[in-house]
Amino acid sequence: MNLFYQTYPLSFFILLFGFIIGIGISIVFFFSFSFTLVLFLVCIGCLRIMPMLNFLDIILTKMFPKQIKLFSKNIKTSFPVFYPKGFDHSKKNIYMFHPHGLLSLSHYLNIGTNLTNWKDRETNGTTLSILWWIPFGNELLESTNFVPSNYDDMKNVLLQNKSLSVTLGGVKEMALSQDNKMILNISKKMGIFKMALETGTQIVPILVYGENEIYKVTPNWLLKIINNYALKFNLFFPIPTFDSCYKWLRMFFEPLKIPVKTYIGSPIQVQKINEPTDMDIVKLRESYFMELRKLYKETRPKTYAKELFII
Structure with missing residues (x-):
């Protein structure tokens, strides 16, 4: 199990907030096509969050x-x-x-x-x-x-x-x-x-x-x-x-x-x-x-x- 997610249980909500902000920016600058594409990739599993958390795990455990x-x-x-x-x-x-x-x-x-x-x-x-x-x-x-x-x-x-x-x-x-x-x-x-x-x-x-x-x-x-x-x-x-x-x-x-x-x-x-x-x-x-x-x-x-x- 990912150490970062164990140590920071509220990280999910922070990441979700960031995701929503990102979607908002996509809508403003790239209109509905970008929004639909990102949402579709998330739903079919092409965009995943665990690799990023694993990367943060390595960085944070070494830094702090x-x-x-x-x-x-x-x-x-x-x-x-x-x-x-x-x-x-x-x-x-x-x-x-x-x-x-x-x-x-x-x-x-x-x-x-x-x-x-x-x-x-x-x-x-x-x-x-x-x-x-x-x-x-x-x-x-x-x-x-x-x-x-x-x-x-x-x-x-x-x-x-x-x-x-x-x-x-x-x-x-x-x-x-x-x-x-x-x-x-x-x-x-x-x-x-x-x-x-x-x-x-x-x-x-x-x-x-x-x-x-x-x-x-x-x-x-x-x-x-x-x-x-x-x-x-x-x-x-x-x-x-x-x-x-x-x-x-x-x-x-x-x-x-x-x-x-x-x-x-x-x-x-x-x-x-x-x-x-x-x-x-x-x-x-x-x-x-x-x-x-x-x-x-x-x-x-x-x-x-x-x-x-x-x-």
């Missing part, structure tokens, strides 16, 4: 070795992972991260990079399928072990005897982010539990304290209106505040003052059922909710609400 090493160390310190005693890393699991937060940063760092002490490297993460259609999205997401969040692609990961990770609350949970409180939009989820039963894969609950706090959405009235409308189409535009971005940039010099802690729960054993009924699925889901609440009770910081809210 100490800074990159310090940044990596600060990430590891800022995003610790805690496993229960006797956790078996050799087994195939479905890891469920909660809450989603604004950017689901802990999910990405643990699964898409080697910057944390996450121990199960044979894990594929999931992300919105629409992200695979934006310029270079497919190439970048595949390089960080992510797959589209559709049923067939996710199930295929498990059939390959690999682990799968999801942020179960999805896009709608992004709008529910609150400091020191977990509101999980998971009460009606069925598909992931059906998948677990069909493949006989054990489920592992994960709670991340600090995910909601690290990035906060910009309090803009127009953005709020846009997001309220976009949620109807399962979309949300997570534009963080300047203060949130500053927190991230400070990690080039020091770790976060309040670490974002990831707690892994005990696995829930799942018996394989080729054609599970709705009753089978609901029963497994309720068992999961019970284990999730237990994990919250055991790991909840004093500043957090006493109850875990599942809606």
Whole structure:
């Protein structure tokens, strides 16, 4: 995996912004032909971003070795992972991260990079399928072990005897982010539990304290209106505040003052059922909710609400 992209997780958004600016210049000076040509070349894979990132990797690691090493160390310190005693890393699991937060940063760092002490490297993460259609999205997401969040692609990961990770609350949970409180939009989820039963894969609950706090959405009235409308189409535009971005940039010099802690729960054993009924699925889901609440009770910081809210 490319070291530059591991070290600078937000590089994708910077490169995407540059790409959009470049397209704009093409339109102004070369009109629609240049725009169409560039877009076509990107779509068919003739224009790729990874070679450029590999080139930047070589340059930056030689120019700023100490800074990159310090940044990596600060990430590891800022995003610790805690496993229960006797956790078996050799087994195939479905890891469920909660809450989603604004950017689901802990999910990405643990699964898409080697910057944390996450121990199960044979894990594929999931992300919105629409992200695979934006310029270079497919190439970048595949390089960080992510797959589209559709049923067939996710199930295929498990059939390959690999682990799968999801942020179960999805896009709608992004709008529910609150400091020191977990509101999980998971009460009606069925598909992931059906998948677990069909493949006989054990489920592992994960709670991340600090995910909601690290990035906060910009309090803009127009953005709020846009997001309220976009949620109807399962979309949300997570534009963080300047203060949130500053927190991230400070990690080039020091770790976060309040670490974002990831707690892994005990696995829930799942018996394989080729054609599970709705009753089978609901029963497994309720068992999961019970284990999730237990994990919250055991790991909840004093500043957090006493109850875990599942809606």
